Amino acid sequence: MTSEAAGAGEAGTNNSGMTPLSLSPELLEAVHRVAGTEHLLVAMDFDGTMAPLVDHAADSRALPRSATAFASLAELPQTTTALISGRALASLRAVALPPENTLLIGSHGAEVWMGPGSSQLVLDDAQRVMLASVREVLEEIAGEAPGTLLEDKPAGVVLHTRLAADDVAEDAVAAARAVLQDRPGVFLKTGNRVLETSVVHASKGEGVAFLRQATGATAMVFAGDDTTDEDALGRLVPGDLGVKVGLDFTQAQFRVESPVHICELLEALLRERKRALRS
Numbered sequence: 001m002t003s004e005a006a007g008a009g010e011a012g013t014n015n016s017g018m019t020p021l022s023l024s025p026e027l028l029e030a031v032h033r034v035a036g037t038e039h040l041l042v043a044m045d046f047d048g049t050m051a052p053l054v055d056h057a058a059d060s061r062a063l064p065r066s067a068t069a070f071a072s073l074a075e076l077p078q079t080t081t082a083l084i085s086g087r088a089l090a091s092l093r094a095v096a097l098p099p100e101n102t103l104l105i106g107s108h109g110a111e112v113w114m115g116p117g118s119s120q121l122v123l124d125d126a127q128r129v130m131l132a133s134v135r136e137v138l139e140e141i142a143g144e145a146p147g148t149l150l151e152d153k154p155a156g157v158v159l160h161t162r163l164a165a166d167d168v169a170e171d172a173v174a175a176a177r178a179v180l181q182d183r184p185g186v187f188l189k190t191g192n193r194v195l196e197t198s199v200v201h202a203s204k205g206e207g208v209a210f211l212r213q214a215t216g217a218t219a220m221v222f223a224g225d226d227t228t229d230e231d232a233l234g235r236l237v238p239g240d241l242g243v244k245v246g247l248d249f250t251q252a253q254f255r256v257e258s259p260v261h262i263c264e265l266l267e268a269l270l271r272e273r274k275r276a277l278r279s
């Protein structure tokens with residue numbers, strides 16, 4: 001027996017007898033409980049949660065099983081789906097190809113799409129000037145740090161260091177922080193090999209609170225993998241379900257290892273939600 005087969009045997013198999021089940025009984029019980037709520041909001045981070053992390057942001061795609069389960073959830077009554085991402089909305093749409101009625105929060109909460117006719121983010125003059133100045137600072141730093149690159153967003157500039165050597169990445173982020181961290185009107189976030197700058201104060205926590213209020217959800221599910229997702233996990237309330245992807249510190253009630261487990265989570269949620277809506 002291979003170690004893989006042994007692992008699958010320990011974890012059990014589903015009805016098909018093919019796929020190992022790896023979600024803990026406690027997590028499955030929590031899925032069952034949240035699926036019974038009146039109006040369910042399923043809000044997911046994208047990169048590193050629905051989609052495995054990749055070196056080139058444009059190549060990111062949801063795992064097919066997650067995409068399928070999420071799309072099926074989006075079609076259920078009294079069930080709202082949302083993506084809450086650090087990506088700019090346009091970038092999120094391009095990689096996530098979200099179901100038509102899925103609500104979108106981009107730029108860590110600075111951009112919101114609640115359906116056709118949603119208003120776009122507009123910066124005021126001071127914010128535009130500040131954004132240009134932040135870009136100048138980061139251009140200079142990135143120019144001297146091989147492997148780093150900049151990404152423009154509607155409200156900020158991101159310094160990506162994933163492809164840089166570790167020491168180069170650390171120095172670049174430290175240099176950017178030193179110049180920008182005390183600037184009024186500039187907000188910094190450190191993520192997984194990125195430094196995010198924004199001239200709009202926003203967080204995924206505000207995104208979660210906004211979605212809860214706007215949808216009238218009676219309970220929500222949120223899963224995320226990065227430090228910025230902790231803002232969202234911190235805004236969950238009893239009756240919600242929060243899941244951390246990966247091994248870093250978290251305040252989430254539950255933890256899974258990788259986006260593959262999010263496939264299982266979404267499939268379990270779909271199954272339980274359908275069951276709850278029938279009864």
Ligand SMILES: [Mg+2]
Pocket residue numbers: 045046047048049224225226
């Ligand atoms: Mg993520």
